[in-house]
Amino acid sequence: MWRPDRASDRPLYQQIATNIEQRISLGEMPPGSPLPSERKLAQQLGVNRSTVMQAYEMLRASGLIESLTGSGTRVCRDREGSAPRQTPNWSRYVESGTLQPNLPLMRRIREGLQSGVPFINFAGGELAPDLSPNDAIADIMTSHPFREPLGYGNPQGYVPLRVALASFLLEQRGIAATDESILVTSGSQQSLYLLTQCLLNPGDAIAIENPSYAYSLAMFHSAGIRLFGLPVDDEGVHPDGIRSLHKQHRVRMVLLNPNYQNPTGTVMSAERRIEVLACCEELGIPIVEDDPFSLTAFGEQPPPPLKSLDRNGTVLYIGSLSKIAASGLRIGWMVAPHTVIRRLADARQQMDFGLSIFPQWIAARLLDSTSFLPHIEQLRIALRDRRDVMASALRRMLPGEISFELPQGGLNLWCRIHGEVNDYALLENGIRNGVVFVPGSVYGAEHGYVRLSYARPPMEEIEMGIDKFAQALYKSLRT
Amino acid sequence: MWRPDRASDRPLYQQIATNIEQRISLGEMPPGSPLPSERKLAQQLGVNRSTVMQAYEMLRASGLIESLTGSGTRVCRDREGSAPRQTPNWSRYVESGTLQPNLPLMRRIREGLQSGVPFINFAGGELAPDLSPNDAIADIMTSHPFREPLGYGNPQGYVPLRVALASFLLEQRGIAATDESILVTSGSQQSLYLLTQCLLNPGDAIAIENPSYAYSLAMFHSAGIRLFGLPVDDEGVHPDGIRSLHKQHRVRMVLLNPNYQNPTGTVMSAERRIEVLACCEELGIPIVEDDPFSLTAFGEQPPPPLKSLDRNGTVLYIGSLSKIAASGLRIGWMVAPHTVIRRLADARQQMDFGLSIFPQWIAARLLDSTSFLPHIEQLRIALRDRRDVMASALRRMLPGEISFELPQGGLNLWCRIHGEVNDYALLENGIRNGVVFVPGSVYGAEHGYVRLSYARPPMEEIEMGIDKFAQALYKSLRT
Structure with a gap:
């Protein structure tokens, strides 16, 4: 500028x-x-x-x-x-068009971040620069001579990347998929956009966890989709919730984020996964399983994904490298029945004529490289340390004002505020204090929740950021 | 597979x-x-x-x-x-959704190309592998150590690329634009998709040249846009055509491809550019100027782009590296008023959360490299040679059956067939003979036209391909 x-x-x-x-x-x-x-x-x-x-x-x-x-x-x-x-x-x-503008709170956060003033950023759902495999990527670019064709690529994605993903999914997530049932996308956002634009009609109802990051996606509003929240307990959503929503609204899709759910951090139990899959199979409703965080597990691995239990092609599985390697790569994937993959690959040609070869070429080599799993190990430890620094700062600075469960993976800490607080006022006070975060109402929660991401700011700023957040919170509490 | x-x-x-x-x-x-x-x-x-x-x-x-x-x-x-x-x-x-499947003839061509049988491809609007700056790109990747941040990028595009584009546009096209009025896209397809989804409403009318590649874009149908064709003479479209369409249908946008138009290859005259711009300024209708081919000029450069004459922000200018460097890069751009750029950058976040850093980083270095202009020089000569080989083969093998104007730039040769022929039958006969091309009805022309691209097949196959095309044509002519 x-x-x-x-x-x-x-x-x-x-x-x-x-x-x-x-x-x-x-x-x-x-x-x-x-x-x-x-x-x-x-x-x-x-x-x-x-x-x-x-x-x-x-x-x-x-x-x-x-x-x-x-x-x-x-x-x-x-x-x-x-x-x-x-x-x-x-x-x-600019007031015309089908694509709606983003939510006011989200635009306010971005506006703050772009204002030129330095901020401690607890709002961004992405990794800090030092958490990405920078050296591995630089090394791939210099040490593997690039000799790929530079024409329009395969509409479903670069074949060697699909082959690498097939082994990755089998080894890391227990999902058996051939490369023909994999669509490479530019990330989970594109996967969800394609599903919405190709498989749903305006007016269709879909069921999501409540709260859910899906509420923050203006994309669903743009497409005229009606979102209905499913109640969530310690074990995740309950099949009865799906049944009763389906009875009321003829739900056409269930969108779930079973591992370290965004924003709450909860993990769906193994029993519930089996029950929910059986319920959706019986009702004939597809499940979209969004699984961006599972590899960040701080301790035990989460239970097997729904997709690994799916024998009837009920589950559309979505993953990406954004939360485990680098969001700037823009590489994600979907595993789905062939008919769905072909429909989406054809339709994407209208949007962008397919993906660039370069991030696909890098991602294929990154997944195959010997440094990838050690990178994941380091990432797990680094994220756990960040979580701990944030949690102890919160406990120290806001001992009676908030409560939270310690997340066992993922990038986010979900806080409940005990006093009465207005989300807009809290965010404005935060921005004035030099700290941004996402108020819970963005995710469909009542006022009085916040999502704090510990992955984005430099480690050494987390404590200071929580101090700024605490001041903003004290200023916003109605006494 | x-x-x-x-x-x-x-x-x-x-x-x-x-x-x-x-x-x-x-x-x-x-x-x-x-x-x-x-x-x-x-x-x-x-x-x-x-x-x-x-x-x-x-x-x-x-x-x-x-x-x-x-x-x-x-x-x-x-x-x-x-x-x-x-x-x-x-x-x-898969029969639901807003994004419509591609046109049957286009899907038939792709199906043919993907069948595993070898084809001579006169259908693809892209460069043959040896026409891309492969060495320059491989060299950029190995010789510039990659040290860019790997987080979500600037929604408007990587700043160094926008800066490089600003000088490129000024030097090569006489367009004065600052980086703030440039949006990096994944190519012209995404630029057009964003314009359609953000600035137009279902039911809106737009005016396009007749014939035009825009007729082949299922995207406009998906968005519910009504396309109206403008008559074209030797000098391009005439302001009177725009005025009369506007009177009838309240046209909300005019989409023009003034240089080596796709598919006809015509160049809009300098006078007509001035008249058309004045007409649209007066009517308050934005012009979308799509300019992918201008740098391929075989001889003289085409007249200055409409955008370089535009002082009121009437023209939205679209370009890309697909036809002059490599379509697999997926790098394009748009120059537009700030309000438009900001609206589109915000809305794109819903579709894909922005572009990968890697193709942007490569494109910025490619535009700045000393080998880029020599590459363009070589490309011009190579394309002209290919055009000549195709044209002389056509004249030799189909002396009385077809006629065409020799294009002075671009990738395509537009043929009129003298006898009566059905497009579907002609394409099927071509596919059976091992050659694909695009029948003119895809672009809104009557039956009896074809677009033959000389850029995609290996140089040494062009003649054999025209032989196969000639046989298919003889088989399809109703005698």
């Missing part, structure tokens, strides 16, 4: 005004475009608000922008010296 | 039957799944049809599959020895 040059002789406000003028003249900010508020632009550029005020004043004087009471500052529609032309009404265009 | 082992002692039909049995027991082919026809499976596996018949007979005898008159062979729903469970009705699920 452009920033003014502090070493220059030209005053900062003039540099800012010239930059905006350029963007207007290039058509990057067409007539009618909104300008950021003075406060926000000052924050982004790291200057005083008065500097931005001066710049805007200069642009107003030259007739390029106008400030309207109540609706902020905009690029003028009628400019002096220019022919009275029209321009597309972009603000109306 | 699995194939029977010819070196084994076990008869082929037994190996085939065991493989299918395994897939059924793994749930990859759940009860009710269709099996391929005997003819098709025999072709795929490279065995005699009688071998497949024997395998199916064996599976029928063991009660695993059933053949129903008129509806082919399926996996049995009720299997002996298994509890009378249900399973999701997958054939109904």
